[in-house]
Amino acid sequence: MATFKQAPAGASASQKLMTWVDNRFPATQLYNEHLAEYYAPKNFNFWYFFGALSLLVLVIQIVTGIFLVMHYKPDAALAFASVEYIMRDVPWGWLIRYMHSTGASAFFVVVYLHMFRGMIYGSYRKPRELVWLFGCAIFLCLMAEAFMGYLLPWGQMSYWGAQVIVNLFTAIPFIGPDLSLLIRGDYVVSDATLNRFFSFHVIAVPLVLLGLVVAHIIALHEVGSNNPDGVEIKAKKDAAGRPLDGIPFHPYYTVHDVLGVSVFLLIFSAIVFFAPELGGYFLEFNNFIPADPLKTPLHIAPVWYFTPYYSVLRAITSEMMYVLMAIVVAGAVLAVLKIKMTGLFKAVVLGAAAVVVLLMLSIDAKFWGVVGMGGAVVILFFLPWLDYSEAKSIRYRPDWHKYLYGLFVINFLVLGYLGVQPVSSLGERLSQIGTLIYFGFFLLMPWWSRLGTFKVVPDRVTFAAH
Amino acid sequence: MKKFICTLLISMAALSGAHAAGGGIVWDKFPQEKSTDVAALQSGAKTFVNYCLNCHNAAFMRYNRLRDIGLTEAQIKSNLMFATDKVGDTMKVSLDPKDAKDWLAAVPPDLTLIARSRSSSQGSGADYLYTFLRTFYRDETKPTGWNNLAYPNAAMPHVLWQWQGQRTAKFVDEKDPHDEARTIHKFEGFETLTKGTMPQQEFDESIANLVAYLNWMGEPGQGTRTRLGVWVLLFLSVFIVIAWRLNAAFWKDIK
Numbered sequence: 138m139a140t141f142k143q144a145p146a147g148a149s150a151s152q153k154l155m156t157w158v159d160n161r162f163p164a165t166q167l168y169n170e171h172l173a174e175y176y177a178p179k180n181f182n183f184w185y186f187f188g189a190l191s192l193l194v195l196v197i198q199i200v201t202g203i204f205l206v207m208h209y210k211p212d213a214a215l216a217f218a219s220v221e222y223i224m225r226d227v228p229w230g231w232l233i234r235y236m237h238s239t240g241a242s243a244f245f246v247v248v249y250l251h252m253f254r255g256m257i258y259g260s261y262r263k264p265r266e267l268v269w270l271f272g273c274a275i276f277l278c279l280m281a282e283a284f285m286g287y288l289l290p291w292g293q294m295s296y297w298g299a300q301v302i303v304n305l306f307t308a309i310p311f312i313g314p315d316l317s318l319l320i321r322g323d324y325v326v327s328d329a330t331l332n333r334f335f336s337f338h339v340i341a342v343p344l345v346l347l348g349l350v351v352a353h354i355i356a357l358h359e360v361g362s363n364n365p366d367g368v369e370i371k372a373k374k375d376a377a378g379r380p381l382d383g384i385p386f387h388p389y390y391t392v393h394d395v396l397g398v399s400v401f402l403l404i405f406s407a408i409v410f411f412a413p414e415l416g417g418y419f420l421e422f423n424n425f426i427p428a429d430p431l432k433t434p435l436h437i438a439p440v441w442y443f444t445p446y447y448s449v450l451r452a453i454t455s456e457m458m459y460v461l462m463a464i465v466v467a468g469a470v471l472a473v474l475k476i477k478m479t480g481l482f483k484a485v486v487l488g489a490a491a492v493v494v495l496l497m498l499s500i501d502a503k504f505w506g507v508v509g510m511g512g513a514v515v516i517l518f519f520l521p522w523l524d525y526s527e528a529k530s531i532r533y534r535p536d537w538h539k540y541l542y543g544l545f546v547i548n549f550l551v552l553g554y555l556g557v558q559p560v561s562s563l564g565e566r567l568s569q570i571g572t573l574i575y576f577g578f579f580l581l582m583p584w585w586s587r588l589g590t591f592k593v594v595p596d597r598v599t600f601a602a603h
Numbered sequence: 604m605k606k607f608i609c610t611l612l613i614s615m616a617a618l619s620g621a622h623a624a625g626g627g628i629v630w631d632k633f634p635q636e637k638s639t640d641v642a643a644l645q646s647g648a649k650t651f652v653n654y655c656l657n658c659h660n661a662a663f664m665r666y667n668r669l670r671d672i673g674l675t676e677a678q679i680k681s682n683l684m685f686a687t688d689k690v691g692d693t694m695k696v697s698l699d700p701k702d703a704k705d706w707l708a709a710v711p712p713d714l715t716l717i718a719r720s721r722s723s724s725q726g727s728g729a730d731y732l733y734t735f736l737r738t739f740y741r742d743e744t745k746p747t748g749w750n751n752l753a754y755p756n757a758a759m760p761h762v763l764w765q766w767q768g769q770r771t772a773k774f775v776d777e778k779d780p781h782d783e784a785r786t787i788h789k790f791e792g793f794e795t796l797t798k799g800t801m802p803q804q805e806f807d808e809s810i811a812n813l814v815a816y817l818n819w820m821g822e823p824g825q826g827t828r829t830r831l832g833v834w835v836l837l838f839l840s841v842f843i844v845i846a847w848r849l850n851a852a853f854w855k856d857i858k
Contacts, residue, residue: 179857221663221715224822231824384857392853396846403839410832417722425720425821426712602858 171358176383177390178364180598184254185362186397189390190247193398194240195350201237202339209289211335213328216291217427235413241283242419243405245442248276256520257542259529260363266521268360271353273518278349280443280514282342285334287440288326292424297437299334300326305450308504325430366598367529373597382598436559444556445549446510449575451560452568453506460569461505462494509572516579523579526586528594535589541578548574628752628790631737633729637815639826644672647816650809652683652694654762655714658703661694661820663715668823672816708746709758718814719821729818736810739764740772740793752790767806768799 144156159165169175208227210219223230252272255261261269288299303326306317322329361371361380370380384390414420418441423434439447453461469490473483497505528534531542552571555564637643648669651661667690669679676690686696700710721728735753739761742750747760752772761767770793779785799806819825 218663225663225668225824226665231822231828235828388853389857392846392850396843396850399839399843399846403836403843406832406835406839410828410835413828414719414722422720422722422728425716600857602855 171354172387172391173385175358175386176370176380177362177386178366178368178370178380178382178598179384179389180364180366180382180600181362181390181393182365184250184258184365186394186401187247187251187254189394190397190401191244191251192350193401194244194247195346197236197240198244199343201233201240202343204233205237206339211289211332213291213331213428216289216331220290232409235409238420239405239409239413239415241286242415242440242442243408244279245283247401248279249442252276252517253546255363257531258363258365259367259524259526259531261521262524262529263521264360265357265363267356268353269521270518271349271356273514275346275349275353276517277514278342278346282338282346283440283442285338285342288331288334289338290424291331291428292421293426293428293432293434294421294424294437296326296428296430297434298439299330301437302439303330305503305507305510308501308507310500310504313504327430363529364598365530366532366595368594368596368598370598382600438557441553441557444554445552445575446513447556448552448568449513449572450506450510451556452565452572453502453509454565454569455502457569457572458497458502458505460573462497465490465493465497509576513572513575516576520579520582523582524586525583527591530594533592533594535591537589538586541585544574545578548578628734628738630726630730630734630753633727633733633814633818634811635729637811638729638818640815641673643812643815644819645674646809647812647814647819648672648674648683650813651714651816651820652685655813656686656694656696658696658698658707658711659714660696660711661715662713664694664820664823666690666692666694671823671826672819707758711759714817714820716821718818728821729814732814732817733810736763736813737767737807739767740770741796742772763806763810764799766799766801766809767803769796770794771796 141160142156144153148156155165205223208219208223208230210216220234223234225231227233255269255272284299284302288295303317303320306320307313309316318324320330321327322333361369361383364370368382370382373381375381408415408419414422421438421440438444469486472486478486526534526538531539548571552568552575555568555571558564666679666684666687667676669683670676674683680688680690684690686694694715698711703710718728718732721731723731725731731753735751735757738752739749740752741748744750745756747758749757749760749764750772751757751759761769772793773791774788775791776786777789779787801809822828
C-alpha cells in the first residue's frame with residue numbers, strides 16, 4: 138500500500154480534497170496516465186479522429202438507448218406501436234429515436250474507418266496485437282448488438298431480417314436446428330425472440346462491449362498509439378523520459394478531437410434532422426409496416442453495414458463450392474511443394490486438405506456460406522500474424538501495396554452494394570469474385586506483404602507544424 | 604491518402620439509390636409544395652376522415668394532433684370526428700378485421716405510416732399514393748369491379764369514383780423487346796365512361812391534398828424537425844469555427 142500523503146502547508150481546499158481522494162483512489166494518477174501525461178505521437182492525421190468518434194457514438198447510443206427503453210415495450214403485440222408512440226407522443230421522442238437509429242449506422246461508419254486506419258498504418262502489429270484483438274471483439278459485439286437491436290421496432294424488415302439470419306444457423310450440421318430454436322426461443326421469430334433480443338440488446342451485449350472498450354483503451358495506453366509513419370515514438374525520449382515526438386493527449390488531442398467531433402456532429406445532425414431515413418439505408422421503408430409473419434416481403438435486405446458479409450454468404454453457392462475445393466487442393470499442394478517440412482507433416486497437410494474437401498462435398502453449400510460470412514469477420518482477428526511487411530505504415534511500403542488496399546476497399550464497397558441488391562446472375566458472379574478477392578487479400582498476405590521494394594522508414598515521425 | 608477519400612466518396616455516391624426497382628408503372632410526381640401548405644393539409648384531412656377512415660385505421664394518429672395543421676380542438680370535434688368523442692383518441696374505426704377480410708378479401712392496411720412505407724427507388728411514398736389514387740379504372744373481371752395501374756389487382760375499389768367518374772383502361776399486347784417469347788400488356792390510355800363531379804384538374808388537386816395529409820400524418824413532427832435542424836446546423840457551423848481556432852491556438856506551440 139502506498140504511504141499516506143500529506144497536503145503541503147497552506148494548500149488550497151481543492152488541493153487538500155485531491156490529496157484526500159488520491160490517498161484512497163488513484164484519481165490524479167489515472168488522469169495523468171491516460172490524459173495529461175499520456176504521450177501520443179504529434180503526427181496524427183484525419184484518420185485518427187475515428188477512435189474518439191466511436192467512443193462518442195457509443196455514448197450517444199447508450200444515453201439515447203436509456204431514454205428509449207423508458208417508453209419502448211418489448212412485446213410483439215405492442216412493440217411497433219410503442220415506437221410510433223415514442224415518435225409522436227413522447228416529448229422529444231422523435232429526436233431520441235432518430236439519434237439512436239442514425240447512431241447505429243454512424244457507429245459502423247466510424248468503426249469501419251477506424252479499422253481501415255489500423256490496416257493501412259499497421260496499427261495491429263507488434264506490440265499492438267491485443268489492441269487489435271480487443272478491437273475485433275468490439276466489432277463482433279457491435280454486429281450482434283446491431284442485429285438484435287434491429288428486431289426491436291418489429292417492422293417487416295426487423296422480422297424477416299431476423300428470420301433469415303437466425304435460419305442460417307440451421308445449416309450447421311447436427312446442432313443447427315436445435316441451435317436456431319435456442320436462439321429464437323420458438324419455431325419462428327416471435328414474442329419470445331423479441332424478448333430475448335431485447336434483453337441482449339439493452340444489457341448483455343452492451344456490458345461486454347463496455348468491458349472490451351475499456352480493455353481496448355488500457356491495452357492501447359500500455360503500448361502507446363501507433364502513427365501514420367509507423368514509427369515507435371518511445372524509441373527516442375528526452376532526458377525526462379518523454380517521447381520526443383509525443384505530446385500530452387490532453388490538451389492537444391482533446392482540443393483536436395473537439396474539432397473532429399463538431400464536424401462529425403454537423404454531418405450526424407444533417408442526417409438526423411433532414412434525412413433520418415437516408416433514402417432507405419438507415420431506416421428501411423418496409424420497416425414502417427408492422428411485422429407480419431404471414432407476409433414475406435419480396436426482397437429482404439439487411440441494413441447496409443451487414444451487406445458486404447451478406448454478399449459473401451450469398452456468393453457461396455453449390456457451384457462456387459467446386460472453386461473453393463480447387464483452391465483448398467491447390468493450397469495444400471503448393472504448401473507441400475514450397476514449404477520445408479518433414480514428410481510426416483506433408484502427409485498431415487494433404488490429409489487435412491482431403492478431409493476438408495470431403496466435408497465440403499458432403500455438407501450443404503448453405504453451411505459453407507455461413508462459414509464464409511463468419512470467416513470474413515473472424516479472419517480480421519488473424520491480421521497481426523498475416524502481415525510480414527518490413528514497414529508498418531503504408532507510407533513506406535511499395536507503391537503497389539497502396540493499390541492493393543485501394544482494391545480491397547473498392548471490393549468491400551462492391552460487396553456491400555451487391556448485398557443490397559436482389560439476387561441476379563451477374564451479381565452472383567461479381568460477389569463470388571469479390572469473395573475470392575476479400576479472402577485472397579488476407580490469406581495471401583504472408584506472401585504478398587513481403588514483396589516489393591520498401592522505402593526507408595525515418596527515425597522520427599514526419600510532421601509539419603500547423 | 605486523399606486518393607482513398609476520393610475513392611470512398613465516389614463509391615458512396617454510386618451506392619445511393621441502390622434499391623431494387625419494383626413492377627408497375629412509372630409514378631407521377633406528387634406536387635411537393637402541397638406538403639407544407641396548411642390549406643391543402645386541412646382539405647386532405649377532411650377527405651381522409653370522410654372517405655378513408657371508414658375501412659382504414661390510422662391507429663397511431665391522435666385527432667388532437669390535427670392542431671399541428673392549424674385546426675382548433677373545437678373544429679376537430681365538430682367537423683372531423685365521427686368514430687369517437689374523445690379528441691385525444693387515435694383514429695380507429697370499428698371495422699372488425701375478420702369482417703373486413705370477408706367483405707373486402709383483404710384487411711385494409713393502417714394508413715398512419717402508409718406514405719413512409721411505400722417509398723422506394725421508384726419515388727417517394729407520396730408519389731406512389733398520388734399515382735395509385737388517380738389510376739383506378741373499371742375492370743369487370745375483378746370482384747370489386749375496379750382495378751388499378753399502380754397496384755394491379757388491388758383489393759381496394761375506387762372510393763372516390765363519384766369525383767373522378769368511371770373510366771376503362773385500354774391495353775395493347777406488344778412483343779417484349781428483350782424477350783421475343785413474351786408479350787407485354789401495355790397501357791395505352793383511359794377512356795371515360797361516365798363523367799365525375801369534378802373536372803380532372805380539380806380531382807388531381809383534391810388527391811394531392813389528400814396525399815399531402817397522408818404524408819404529413821406519417822410523421823407529424825417533420826416540420827418541427829426540419830425547422831429545429833436549421834438552428835442546430837447553424838450552431839454547429841459556428842462551433843466548428845470556434846473549435847478550429849481553438850485547436851490552432853493550442854497547436855501553434857507544437858513544432
